[in-house]
Amino acid sequence: MIIYVESKAFPHRTFVVVVNQNDKIARIRARMLHKLFEIGYPDHQFRLRFKGQFLRDAFTIRDYEIIDNSVIKMISISKKVNSVSDLQSIAGSSTVNLDLNANETTDVKAPLYKEIKAFTTREKLLKDFNGLLYMHFLTTCLTLMTIYYYSFLWTFPVFIFAVLFRPQYTRVGGYVGNNTHLRFIFCIAYFVAALGTLGAAIYMSAVSWMTVVNHGCKDWEFVAECSHKNVFSAIFFAMQSLLLLLSAIVVGALFFSFRLEIGDYIEEFLVQERDIEMVMRAARNGRLKDKRTAAYELAAMAASGDDNKFRIVAEGGLEVLLALAMSTDENTQEHAVEALDELITIPSIQDNFVEMGGVKALTALLHSENSRIMQEAANAIYGIVSESDEHKSAVVMDHGLDDLAHAAYQGTIACQRTVASIFLDLAFNRDIRIQITSRNIPAQALIHLCRSNDVETQRYALQTLELLAIESSDMICAQENLLEVLLELPMNTMDEKLYLLAGKILLYYAENRPTCELLMDHTMLKESLGMFARTKDPMLQKVVAKIIFFMLEPKDLRVIARRLKLDRVLEYMMDNAADREVWDMADQGLQVMNSKDDHTPIPALPSLSTLEKLNKMGAKDSFGSRASLRSDQGSSSSSSDDVKKGLK
Incomplete structure (x- = not known):
C-alpha cells in the first residue's frame, strides 16, 4: 500500500512511502529517515501524526487503521532546547537524545548510517558481480580454444542465465528490472550452477596439469602432451576456477545482503527495550526536555509488551507517571497518560493504580484544554470502568460525574464517544445508576451527547438514558429538552436502532400525564411516530402503538389525539404490520379512537413496571461484553445489542 507524508518543513514536497499493513510505524519513520538523508537533512527530527494522533513506533499501521493512499503529517521537532517550537512540539520523539547523561546519548543516526553502509556495500557487490560477468563471457569464449572445448556447452548457459536474471539495485533508486523479485x-x-561449473573447471585443470607435469616439457619444448594447447588449458581452467569461486562468493554475499530491507536496523533501534532505570531517572530528576522524552519512552515501552509493563511498575512507574501526568507541560502530560492507559490494561496493575488514587488524577485531566490529553484521559477511564466493576465507584467519587459531564461538552467527537460509553458502563451498576439519577448534571450531559453527529455517541447516550429511565422515570420526565431531542431524532438520522431507543424512552413520557400533555403539544409528534412506524420493526411498531394507547386513556387527551389524526399512524401500521400482534394493537387503537363513546375502555396491553423491567434486566453484572474504545476513532460497541436485548 502507498501512503503520503506531508510536512510544513518541506512545503513543496510530498513523500511517497510504500508499506504493508502489518509494518510498524517505526518502518515508516525509517523510510522517511532515508529519504531525508538523500535530500541532505539527516539531522531532521520529526514525529508522525495521523488524524490528530501521534503515532507510536511499536504499533502497526493496521492498529491505527491507516488505509491505502492515506496522508500522514510529519511534525518537525526543533533541536533548540530553549526555543518556543521545542517546548510545543518536541513531544519526546525517540529520535531525540535522552540527555540522561552527558556521555550517554541515544541517536537514531547510528542505525541509519549502518543501513546506508550496508546498502552501499550491496550496490558495490552488484557492480563487482557485473564486472565478473564480463570476465565470465571472455572465459566462455576462450573455452573453445582449449582441449575441453565442449565445456562451452555448460559455461555459456550459466553466463546467459546470469545476464538475463541478475538483479539490479542502486542505493538511491532501489531495485529495478522485471526479475528483481526473483x-x-x-x-x-x-550459486549452485557456479559450484557445478567450478567443480568441472577444477577437474579439467587438474587433469591438464597432471598431463603436462607427467610429460615434463623437457628443454621447454611444447610438443605432444606438453603442447601449447595443453598448457593453455591447464592455466585457463585454473584461472576460470578462481573466477567462478569469486562469483560464487559474491553471489553468496548478495543473498545475505538482499535479506536486509530498509528500516530493519532502525526499527529494531526504535522499538528496542530501553534501559528502564535510566528512563526513570530522567523522569524523576531530568530537565523539562528529559521528562518529556522519558514520558514518551515509557509510553512506547508500555505499548510493546506486558513484560515491560511489569518492569515499569516494579521501578515505581505508576507514581512517576502520575507525577508527569500532572505536569504543566502538555506534551509530557499526553505521553504520561498514554503510558498509564497501557499499564492499566493489566488487572493487577489497575488495582494498584486505583488504590493509590490515580483515578482522581485522570478525571482532573478531563478539564485539560488540550483535546488529546482529554481524549487519552477518557480512554484510560474507560479502561477502568470496562475492565472492573469494582473500580467504577472510584470514577464517580470526588465530582467524577461532573468531570465526565465537562468532557461531554468540551471534548472532540472521539472523546464524546468515549465519555458516552463510560456513562453507559457506569449505569450498569445499580448504586451508581441511583447516584446518577439523583443529579441533573449527568442527565444534561447525556442529552447533549444525544445531539452529537456521531451515531455511536448517540446510541451510547440513549442506552444510558434508558437505563436511567428504568431506575427513575421521574428524573427522565423532568428533562423537557430531552423530549425535543427524541422527537427530532428521525429528522437527523436514518439509524433504526436509534429510533427504537428513542421510542422506548418516549414511553415514559407517555405514561406520565403531565409529560404526556407536553408530548402531544409538540409539533413533531405525528411525523416522528409515523417515521418510527415506517421502519417495519415489530418492536418499534409496538412501542408506537403503546405510546398512542397511553394518549387515548385520559378522555380529554383522546379528543386531542383525534385532532392530531394519530389514527392515520395506526392505519398505516395495520396496512404494514410487521407481525400479527402489531396488527391487533393497531386495530384495537383504531376502535377506541373511532368510537363515539368516550367511555370505551382501553384494552389491556402488556406493560412492565419499573421493578419488573429491572428484574428482567437481571443482575448488574449480567450484561454482555463491553466495547473497546482504545483507538483514536473509536469502534462500535457490542454492548449496544446486549443492552437492547435486556431492555426489550
Whole structure:
C-alpha cells in the first residue's frame, strides 16, 4: 500500500512511502529517515501524526487503521532546547537524545548510517558481480580454444542465465528490472550452477596439469602432451576456477545482503527495550526536555509488551507517571497518560493504580484544554470502568460525574464517544445508576451527547438514558429538552436502532400525564411516530402503538389525539404490520379512537413496571461484553445489542 507524508518543513514536497499493513510505524519513520538523508537533512527530527494522533513506533499501521493512499503529517521537532517550537512540539520523539547523561546519548543516526553502509556495500557487490560477468563471457569464449572445448556447452548457459536474471539495485533508486523479485531464487540457482561449473573447471585443470607435469616439457619444448594447447588449458581452467569461486562468493554475499530491507536496523533501534532505570531517572530528576522524552519512552515501552509493563511498575512507574501526568507541560502530560492507559490494561496493575488514587488524577485531566490529553484521559477511564466493576465507584467519587459531564461538552467527537460509553458502563451498576439519577448534571450531559453527529455517541447516550429511565422515570420526565431531542431524532438520522431507543424512552413520557400533555403539544409528534412506524420493526411498531394507547386513556387527551389524526399512524401500521400482534394493537387503537363513546375502555396491553423491567434486566453484572474504545476513532460497541436485548 502507498501512503503520503506531508510536512510544513518541506512545503513543496510530498513523500511517497510504500508499506504493508502489518509494518510498524517505526518502518515508516525509517523510510522517511532515508529519504531525508538523500535530500541532505539527516539531522531532521520529526514525529508522525495521523488524524490528530501521534503515532507510536511499536504499533502497526493496521492498529491505527491507516488505509491505502492515506496522508500522514510529519511534525518537525526543533533541536533548540530553549526555543518556543521545542517546548510545543518536541513531544519526546525517540529520535531525540535522552540527555540522561552527558556521555550517554541515544541517536537514531547510528542505525541509519549502518543501513546506508550496508546498502552501499550491496550496490558495490552488484557492480563487482557485473564486472565478473564480463570476465565470465571472455572465459566462455576462450573455452573453445582449449582441449575441453565442449565445456562451452555448460559455461555459456550459466553466463546467459546470469545476464538475463541478475538483479539490479542502486542505493538511491532501489531495485529495478522485471526479475528483481526473483533475486533470492537467482542467488541460489547461480550459486549452485557456479559450484557445478567450478567443480568441472577444477577437474579439467587438474587433469591438464597432471598431463603436462607427467610429460615434463623437457628443454621447454611444447610438443605432444606438453603442447601449447595443453598448457593453455591447464592455466585457463585454473584461472576460470578462481573466477567462478569469486562469483560464487559474491553471489553468496548478495543473498545475505538482499535479506536486509530498509528500516530493519532502525526499527529494531526504535522499538528496542530501553534501559528502564535510566528512563526513570530522567523522569524523576531530568530537565523539562528529559521528562518529556522519558514520558514518551515509557509510553512506547508500555505499548510493546506486558513484560515491560511489569518492569515499569516494579521501578515505581505508576507514581512517576502520575507525577508527569500532572505536569504543566502538555506534551509530557499526553505521553504520561498514554503510558498509564497501557499499564492499566493489566488487572493487577489497575488495582494498584486505583488504590493509590490515580483515578482522581485522570478525571482532573478531563478539564485539560488540550483535546488529546482529554481524549487519552477518557480512554484510560474507560479502561477502568470496562475492565472492573469494582473500580467504577472510584470514577464517580470526588465530582467524577461532573468531570465526565465537562468532557461531554468540551471534548472532540472521539472523546464524546468515549465519555458516552463510560456513562453507559457506569449505569450498569445499580448504586451508581441511583447516584446518577439523583443529579441533573449527568442527565444534561447525556442529552447533549444525544445531539452529537456521531451515531455511536448517540446510541451510547440513549442506552444510558434508558437505563436511567428504568431506575427513575421521574428524573427522565423532568428533562423537557430531552423530549425535543427524541422527537427530532428521525429528522437527523436514518439509524433504526436509534429510533427504537428513542421510542422506548418516549414511553415514559407517555405514561406520565403531565409529560404526556407536553408530548402531544409538540409539533413533531405525528411525523416522528409515523417515521418510527415506517421502519417495519415489530418492536418499534409496538412501542408506537403503546405510546398512542397511553394518549387515548385520559378522555380529554383522546379528543386531542383525534385532532392530531394519530389514527392515520395506526392505519398505516395495520396496512404494514410487521407481525400479527402489531396488527391487533393497531386495530384495537383504531376502535377506541373511532368510537363515539368516550367511555370505551382501553384494552389491556402488556406493560412492565419499573421493578419488573429491572428484574428482567437481571443482575448488574449480567450484561454482555463491553466495547473497546482504545483507538483514536473509536469502534462500535457490542454492548449496544446486549443492552437492547435486556431492555426489550
